[in-house]
Amino acid sequence: MGQPLIRNALEGFNGCVFAYGQTGSGKTHTLIGNNDGLLPKSLQFLFASADSESLVKGSYLEIYNEHIYDLLQDCACLQLREDPKRGTYVQDLTEVPMSNYDDALQLLRKGHNNRHIAATKMNSESSRSHAIFLIQYSTKRQQEKCDLFLFSKLNFVDLAGSERQKTSQTEGQRLKEASAINKSLTSLGTCISAIVESNKGKSIHIPYRDSKLTNLLKDSLGGNSKTFMIAAINPVHIAETLSTLKFADRVKQIKTRAHANKEYSGEELSKLQT
């Protein structure tokens, strides 16, 4: 999954991987692992494949209790902004240039250590926030007599696990977190259902603005992105597994509209413009 994603990114396609599943089903393990998860492996492949003209930048954020925090820098919560060209983005989010795999791994480790994690009855290291590692890639190539600029964004999204209060037995702050998590996952489910209906030709409002998560993932879910979903399941919990698979079954119906992000400049372009 990582290799096609990176190959697409090198050609200017945005990409997204999001891991979904109940708490304790192995989402963070699959994405990060002990530096052997999908994200570290994808970064390794990216730096092995990128050319010398490439610029790679990394950002890491989390959505905790419906507030966005920069995981690479201590600061107050950040705001979402919309721009016709950039789409939805996080204002003032730290973007760190990464020149090799070691830089990237260091960044990943730093951000991962800043995440909100707590022990619940269901999971001793339960992620209490949605975390997004964003890679921005750009490069310049010579094509005929033009300079071709390619840009892409890759989102690796580790969603917080859905949980039932009855089974996770959370209270106080943990319960407040669980409520925010479940609310944003419900928004995600509502958006997914609306996108599926919209893909079938129905005129329907897609409530992306209902949560920070759906607002940020807008492009990845129905727009300019080649997107993968990891549905993490734990065979011990059948009801939760069925719920995850039914959700995944809806997600697989969604069509996106990915296109290469490219711009030309140079002699040939000047001719075309005159």
Add this chain to the structure above:
Amino acid sequence: MAEDVDGFAVVLGLLFGNEVLNDFGQVLLVLRVDVAKALEAFHEAAAVDLLSLVRLEDIGDFEDLLRLRIEMLLVAYDLLDLVYDHEIIIMKSVLPDIRSNNIQVVVRIKPEQGDISVDECDASVVTVADRLFQFDRVLPSSAS
């Protein structure tokens, strides 16, 4: 119509089914058909009326059509009298390009004991509590 039935007879030959019991001990028939083989079979059976309706870039239409026509055939042959209910699984094994614009779903199973099995022949099918699901890829716990 005769042409149609011949075409479906070929498709029916491509179906492979298994019976599963629901919570009340009633027999459910689960039929699976490979959509690419079905398309090929329709070509061979010259079922042009159906093919003319199919736009290959939108396989979803074909799946719905195929499901409907298989149900019609099951009714025509009184096959549904034998079971309480049925489910038709349309598989898309050799048409990966058609789903390349869709969100690709990979299922990863945590290595724990439980009532989940992955089809040994087709690494895109997972069965949970007698319910079959098909995704782009299923990673069984042994491969996790």
